[in-house]
Amino acid sequence: MADTAQTPLSTGSFYRSRIASLLAIAPLGVWTVVHLWDNLSAFDGPQAWERAVTGARHPFNQILLAVLVLLPLLLHTVWGIARLASSRPNNVRYGNYDNLKYLLQRLSALGLLGFVEGRPEPFSDISHEMAHHTPTLVVYVLGVLAVSYHLANGIQTFAMGQGLVGSAGALRRLEWVVYLAFVLLLAMGWGAVFALWRAG
DSSP: OHHHHHHHHHHHHHHHHHHHHHHIIIIIIHHHHHHHHHHGGGGGOHHHHHHHHSOOOSHHHHHHHIIIIIHHHHHHHHHHHHHHHHOOOOTTTOOOHHHHHHHHHHHHHHHHHHHOOSSOOOHHHHHHHHHHOHHHHHHHHHHHHHHHHHHHHHHHHHHHHTTSOOSHHHHHHHHHHHHHHHHHHHHHHHHHHHHHHHHO
């Protein structure tokens, strides 16, 4: 009886984990890459940046943003908080590389919760703050680092959770994809931060 009672819970948890992982990669991951790319338009000046990053004001765009980004973000956040509450890192007992990545994934998630803001800022405001208020610059530098790591490491978690990789060789190859994704995301994000800082 005990085994039968546990099966639905484990199966439900398994599928919730897969759905949350899928939502994180499909709408959120793609939107994050596009958002980082759009921010690079800061090199072309204020008008180009505002057109690319904050220019979508049509009601249809706002509805699309809410459905494809904000709703999956909310679901992924709730799922992540539940996981944070139900599991604890064991880095003190097992100080291996995988446990370090797990801890960094959780810490980056907590950092990103504080990085999300509900309204777009004008180019002049954000670039001025970055150039003349060091804590703002530090927050953006660390925020980009967190989102780059969280998304890149999430690719590996997604691939493993969905059963896309299983062999040791496939996992090693995937690790290089994760490193490359991290570097590219970080380069895009920090490039945009530099362009905004320089314009301030």
